[in-house]
Structures are given as C-alpha cells and as structure tokens.
Amino acid sequence: MRDRSPVSLVVVTPDDLRAVDAVFDDLTAYSMRVDGVPRRANAAAAFVTMLPPGCDLHNRHAFLAKCDDTAIGLLHLVNGYPTAETAFIGLLAIRESAQGSGLGRALYQAAEQFARKNLHVCTLRLAVVETNPVMSFWTRMGFSPTGEIKPFRGERVTSRAILMRKQL
Structure with a gap:
C-alpha cells in the first residue's frame, strides 16, 4: 500500500521476521x-501470529511500517x-530512535486509511x-476511553489495559 503519507504499510511475510525483530530491538x-x-x-513470532480468542487468521493484518x-x-x-464493524489495533509502534518525528501520527493515519478502504469498518x-x-x-488521534478496564499481565509487569x- 502506498499513499501520500511518508509511511507505507508492507504486509509481513516469513521473510520479514528479521526486519520485525530489528524494530523490536529498538522498542x-x-x-x-x-x-x-x-x-x-x-x-517477532508473536507479532505475526497473535490473535484474540475466536478470530480467524484471515482477520489478522500484520505490517511493517516503512519510510x-x-x-x-x-x-x-x-x-x-x-x-463485525470494528477493527482492533493490537500494536502500533515506531522505533524509539524515530519517535518525536511525526512518524507515529503518519503510521496511525495509514492504519486508519487501510481500515476504512480495505476492512470497511466504522470503529477502531x-x-x-x-x-x-x-x-x-491516542486522544490526539481522536480516541476516547470506553470505560472498560481489563487486567494486563506482561512478562514481569502487572497493570491494567484501558x-x-x-x-x-
């Protein structure tokens, strides 16, 4: 996918796992x-395979963001x-070395455009x-809290997900 944004979305294939790993190395x-x-x-493996319960593989869209x-x-x-009318953003991340440059906003805009044009959803x-x-x-991108808060458990961190x- 290529648009006017400085960020393009490239579908991750098995050949891209090293590039995915390299981004995680900078997070x-x-x-x-x-x-x-x-x-x-x-x-990297979790990024390309993660799915919420009850979702099929064809519902998953994993991208490398490129500039x-x-x-x-x-x-x-x-x-x-x-x-059915919703797409869930499981991860949107910019390399820490590139943060503060507007690329996060550009990546979000590319994600929203993909969701509108290709997934035909009305909610993110x-x-x-x-x-x-x-x-x-996320507030600047137009998101609002739903009021739902769920427990979150990382490898060594316990928190909440809003x-x-x-x-x-």
Whole structure:
C-alpha cells in the first residue's frame, strides 16, 4: 500500500521476521514499561501470529511500517474484533530512535486509511497499558476511553489495559 503519507504499510511475510525483530530491538523502553523485560524472546513470532480468542487468521493484518524503504515501525490490526464493524489495533509502534518525528501520527493515519478502504469498518478500538504513557497520543488521534478496564499481565509487569475507541 502506498499513499501520500511518508509511511507505507508492507504486509509481513516469513521473510520479514528479521526486519520485525530489528524494530523490536529498538522498542526496549516500551517493552520495559509493558513487560518488564528489554525484549520478549519471541516478539517477532508473536507479532505475526497473535490473535484474540475466536478470530480467524484471515482477520489478522500484520505490517511493517516503512519510510523510504526503511522499517520504522509495526502495525497489527484484527478485523472484526470484538464486533463485525470494528477493527482492533493490537500494536502500533515506531522505533524509539524515530519517535518525536511525526512518524507515529503518519503510521496511525495509514492504519486508519487501510481500515476504512480495505476492512470497511466504522470503529477502531485499542487497549492502552497503563504503564505505557501513550494515552495523550491516542486522544490526539481522536480516541476516547470506553470505560472498560481489563487486567494486563506482561512478562514481569502487572497493570491494567484501558480500552479506547474511535468512530470513523
């Protein structure tokens, strides 16, 4: 997928696992906040296989976010979760070395455009782990808390996940 955004979405294939790993290698602060470890050992494999209960493989969309052919982030979407008209953002992450440059906003805009054009959903949802201070980013992107809060358990961190949604 290519648009006017500086970020393009490239579907992850088995050949891309090293590039996915390289992005996770540059997400250590995020990993420490949500998992309590510098990096999960199986991060790339989990990224391309994770699905909520009851979802099929065809509902999973895992992307490398690229800028000028360089992998700068990751996007994981699940179509039809938790309802048919909703897509769930499982992960949207920009390499820590590239944060603060506007690429997070550009990646989110590419994600929203993909969800509108290809998934035909009317709602986006996500969960923010309380120990990860990104609530203000998602609020700026137009998301609001749903009022739902669920327990979250990382590898060594126990927290809460605050669910958010945005009507498209």
